Amino acid sequence: MRTPGSEGLPYILMRERQESMKYAGLLVMPAGFFLSIAALVLFPAAAPRAAFVLCGLAVEGLGLAVAVRGHMEARKESHP
């Protein structure tokens, strides 16, 4: 049975990295939203506006991927 006590410092550090990945991913997602909003305000033309909104969505996707990855690794450690 792997527990923080039995694994020592490397395990604790790994868990902390995974925890921070979860929250970092979720914090990146609003940045993508603000990019999309900025596109509305800054670009009246359709093409650059669409491109900027898509960039915002890409940033959100990146944040989601990091959050999923963070949760996934944490899950592996807690498998019964």
Add this chain to the structure above:
Amino acid sequence: MNPVSPLISDAAFALTLALLLVAPLALAGVALINTGLGRSRSAAQALLGSLAMVAVAAIVFAVAGCAFAGTAGGASHIFHLAGKPWSWLGAGPWFLGGLGVAAPQAQLALLFELLAVGLAAVIPWGSGMDRWKLTAGCAAAAVMALTVFPLTVHWIWGGGWLAQLGANFGVGAGFLDGGGAATVHLLGGICALAVIWIAGPRKGKFPKEGLATALPGHHAVYVLFGCLLALVGWLAWNVAGAVIFLHAPLSALPGTAVNTVLTAAMAVAATFTVTRVRFGKPDASLCANGWLAGLVASSACAGVVTPGAALFVGLVAGIITPLIVEVLELALSIDDPSGAITVHAVGGLWGLIAAGLFAPMAGQFIAQLVGISALLGLVLPLVYLLFWVLNRVHPFRVDGDGERIGMDLHELGGGAYPEFVIHRDESYR
């Protein structure tokens, strides 16, 4: 969507009210599907939970949530940015005050939202089955009905900034969501993801070595009958939504109903084919998921696309549903018993994108993308934060003993099938 509600004729009012009285069948269908996809030892808790979620969500929304949701053209909190008004939160009366004297369109919208909040609350309940405490589920439904649901409803249906994208920025007709693909399904799917992340997988689902353990649903008949019930409810929901939120004329409503049926039909046909090719035989639960994903996708686009486009939307929804279910479970270790993330979140996302692609209004695609961006970028982290705090106050997950004996015995003191011997779960050997 036009934030200012035009007058509604008496005929349209009567028809929409009648449709909304049938709409809860969608809720019954989803509750049955959730129950059938769970295990037999948690069946009573699953169905009672659905009832409780609907009750709690409706009460909380009626008491306070409706004030934050507001109504189109009603009072709201506004800030100004770049010379444009951004209505971000409703400022209506609490306790559904003024309902009796409100405009007919506003009355129908409130009834629609009161039913929609129940459906949105039931969606994550299916994902947390077999491990999510009933009381914690009710608390989550209350939080949802008080915070994120009214927020998104105001933005999209209540004349908020997403509804006004067309008027303020010339982006199509504003964010289009006649049947609740965003406010109900995408939001419900987002909540389901947060619940799964916080509660964790069912015991024995992901062994340390090897593939994920299959924990099949206990009652395929519930699941498939739930699909048929859901169709009736969805027809009512999409047609009523087209009248209330898209201001569709009566002559456009048969088209909306036809598109709803076509999308679901094509989706289930596609899922049937994909599972037949992949596994040698069609998979009943995945076909049910495909059907439901088609219905969810139709919620966004049935009122604004042609029948040909509806078929295409259903085709894509039906193909991606079984594939995403597999990816989530096998590659991403996400234990989602009801498939809510795939069906409601991904299906809703695809429907919203398709509405942007196939709607005749210029610039509609950008409006849809901005709405999706708001829900994913702002609402998902917010839901996670709220549920994370709630989990600290009242833990979501039942203890190990409760999970072992089943939620029925642990939480209710009796099983759903007392005269039947429930077989032992192989994963506990």
